[in-house]
Amino acid sequence: MIEATHLTKRFGDTIAVDDLSFTVRPGVVTGFLGPNGAGKSTTMRAIAGLIRPTSGTTRVNGAPLARHAAPITELGTLLGPGLAHPGRTARAHLLALAATHGLGSARVDEVLQLTGIEAVARRRVGTFSLGMHQRLGLAAALLGDPQTLMLDEPINGLDPDGIVWVRRFLRTLADEGRTVFLSSHLMSEMAQAADHLIVIGRGRLIVDAPMAEVLAGVGTPRVLVKTPDATRLAAALAAPGVTVTSLASGELEVMGLDAPAIAAIARDRDVLLHELTTRTASLEEAYLSLTDSTLEYAAADPAA
């Protein structure tokens, strides 16, 4: 569990984080979104105890991180590029980290295996691809078998295989009952990876809600209908408040009626349906409508 309570951080005249309160719960993957400069990294760094808040508090698993006897067993972090020496092997890097926390080589071998880098454990970190670096960073985050994980852009720069691997890996960790908190700029990935969303803009909370609720709250759901009898069905669906559009693919796009209502009308008119698909807004659309007015560096509108 991660809690931020009235968290505020100023850098000179800049308010990076502004009276931010939220709770990140165990058992689900929580995504952290916001435009560039919104204050995500600053928030995560405050939670990790790397910067001191101007005011407000952060807690990890019930207490400020520094109050825990063994922080590494409470919070695992991936915040920016790792600090592994390029001349060191991955295993030596993890062994050194483990030693500073009284952890043995058995745990190092476990996390190497968990993150799928045992085969390259004796290679120098300087020869690693970005994907291997990310896995090594995750291995380091997992060393203390922490209940809570906080990852800043863990899928940045990964190839599709790496992205799918990280997504599944985070899902497994959440299913084990851990708290998983991650930021990402990749909306479609975030939509698949996260169950819950926290969105901030200009350091303030905009949304703290389940992913499904965020997606449902934006735009009008559309239903795509595939039928060999599109003309007849379109005529049957026509009613005030209902918009039926014929798509180039031959499908109908219906707004103003949900899938069960369309199915019932089709049955009454003896129209055969091949497909009926409800489309909600994408996370990208939802995100843009939420953060519209909070972009720190909004592009100038050429029409203005």
Ligand SMILES: Nc1ncnc2c1ncn2[C@@H]1O[C@H](COP(=O)(O)OP(=O)(O)OP(=O)(O)O)[C@@H](O)[C@H]1O
């Ligand atoms: N050490 C610092 N000194 C001065 N200003 C800072 C410092 N760190 C962050 N800021 C400012 O605080 C604001 C929030 O920055 P932060 O890096 O937390 O945002 P972010 O949401 O993580 O952005 P991005 O998505 O671009 O990484 C920005 O205006 C940034 O310029």
